[in-house]
Amino acid sequence: MRLGQRNILRGVSLALAPGERMAIVGPNGAGKTTLLRALAGLLRPRRGRVTLRGSQSPEDPAARGGLGFLGHRPPLYPHLTARENLAFAARLQGVPDAAERIQTALVTVGLSADANRLVRHFSRGMQQRLGLALALLPEPDAVLLDEPDASLDSAGVCDLPGMLDALAPHAAVLFSTHDERVAHALGARIVRLQAGRLTDDPRNKPDPVPPAARAQSRPRPPGFGRAVWAMIAKDARVEWRAREQVPTLLMFTLLAAVVFDMAFIAALGSEVAAVAVGVLWISVLLAATLAGTRLFATEFERGTLDGLLVAPVDPSGIYLAKFVLLALETAFVGVAQLVFLSLLLNVSLFQAPTIGAVVLAAAAISAILALQSSLVVSARAREMLMPLLAIPPAVPVLLAGVGITLGALQVTPAGQQGAWFGLLAVIAVVFLALGTVLYPHAARG
């Protein structure tokens, strides 16, 4: 398997039966993380194949339903409680009897007393325990753990076998570790990974453990619409708790209104309406670009994007959920700016056609920006790159918005407004289709 300029893994071949546990031991940089991420479908191997349940690829959303993955950073939302994090995962995975299962998981990993605390107040060890609960929640058939003992205290390491036995007794477990004692404690077969090559430990016992029966019925992945809705609701709740985006954007919008008005003060005497329209659409474009830059970056930086990609949902659902979020934020900013400008410049901007234009333009601009936001997450200097990438294709949205609002204020004859609304709708539909088709190509590393 090749990655970038380097051969990370070569001729690695592994097969695990249900109930079997295998530890990959190796020094830093041996390729343990790469192997596990490739198995989880987060990386595409150049050569070779990963199969689950005999034949399915991890790129198939349905196949990922039977997969539990925990990487270096547990995919947790710091502004949700432990229980809410698990509930979100349960909705994406379609876990049956979710409330009961979540309670069992919380008790098993020793977090039942902290279930309703926000994850941002958790220690690293507690986050790791919650990450394990998250990975094991759907009672997966295959569990992939990247150094599960990292940042656990010694008691946590001792509890690890118990957690696996209780939450995923029948699962095939593959994990990486530095520490062979952990592998022995889990009764795992040891394989060594050095410089991308795999060797079996001669001391391994050849007898695989007979698989135990499933404790509960198999999870059924949710429908596409339900999954998208779960992601939107999650983002709304995070924003409600964190108040990261909306207040800042609101302040930005007001600031733009004041600063641009001051800059155009000389023109204000004669062309107030024209200046108001220009300021409105420039600030909508800039606010959408700012919010769009954060859209995927927040998930990427927290490691939660991996969590969404491992879930048994078509990745285009992630794009659609992010699109809805950005469209709501942008529409909110636009409507707020209509009010600010009406007050500051004493023009009647707050009327039905302009509100309609702002909402439709927000949808069109967000369809473009949500896709580009996903493209810049792994780029250097993404804050600089985003406006460069986003504004040129968004120019038609700006022109259509200006056209509609100038007509509404009777600066120009109102005859063309229908055509402009049509253009906005076409842009929204074209880029939504493009994003839905192309995002899955951009998603996996």
Added chain:
Amino acid sequence: MREVRTTELPGPGRRAVLREPATAALYAALLLSMGLAIFMAFLFAPAERVQAEVYRILFVHVPSAWLAFFAFGVVALGSVMFLIRGRSRWDRLALASAEIGVLFTTLCLVTGSIWGRSVWGVWWQWDPRLTTTLIMWFIYVSYLALRSYIDDPDIRQRMASVVGIVGVVSVPIVWFSVEWWRSLHPTPSITNPGGGMPPEMLTALLVSVAAFTVFYIVLVRQRMQLELAVAELGILRERLHERNEETA
């Protein structure tokens, strides 16, 4: 999937490139067609009634514009094929074509601006063709910027392919929106450069377009070879590094 075969590359040496028959033929075609194009542009095509001699800038302006749009079509083709087939060759084609497309777009804008200054007395008009070309230039400059900001070659190829496709979809939308937007504030439009042209002029223009297209092919080939060589360099360095580690 990225296969780099060492045998594809000719060895070092000043004239090594010209020894391949295909390349030699291409360079010969380039020299011939360019010579013919220059002859026709200055000596064969007659002077124009209104603009006299300055209209001859047409013979570099129109080929640049044609190649700008053509190159970005090739970027989209390379991008789509890369996402379907996953072969780096397609991505190299898209990269080479984007870089050369940006070059020709720049030349088209510069020559258009110079021509405009001499004919209308202004450097810029908010004409749909000009404005769309300028925004297209921004789109493909940002395509190149995105490439240079992503270090991992695999991620870079995929992200760039998506931008390459988004770009080609954006251009017609930009064109329509600018066309409508301009009617809000009417300004004189450029007269169609091809309209009512004497046959000698049209022949000279077609020869110019053909000659510049040969030039485009030469440039794309050369740029793709550079990218291939750079990729192989990375792999060889890595191999050397690994070997040094093994011996140490």
Added chain:
Amino acid sequence: MTGDLLYLFIGFSAVWLGVFGYLVYVTGRVRGVRDELHDLKGQLDAPQAGREAPNH
């Protein structure tokens, strides 16, 4: 008329300089990268030959 000819001259030189400049730049870089490739291949081959020698 001389002003017009100046514009014509500037337009043509911009295009020719741009296109040929780019060709020269890319060709130069191809040559540089190939020389470096040649050096690296030499480095890779030389010690291997040394190691294989005792087997013969």
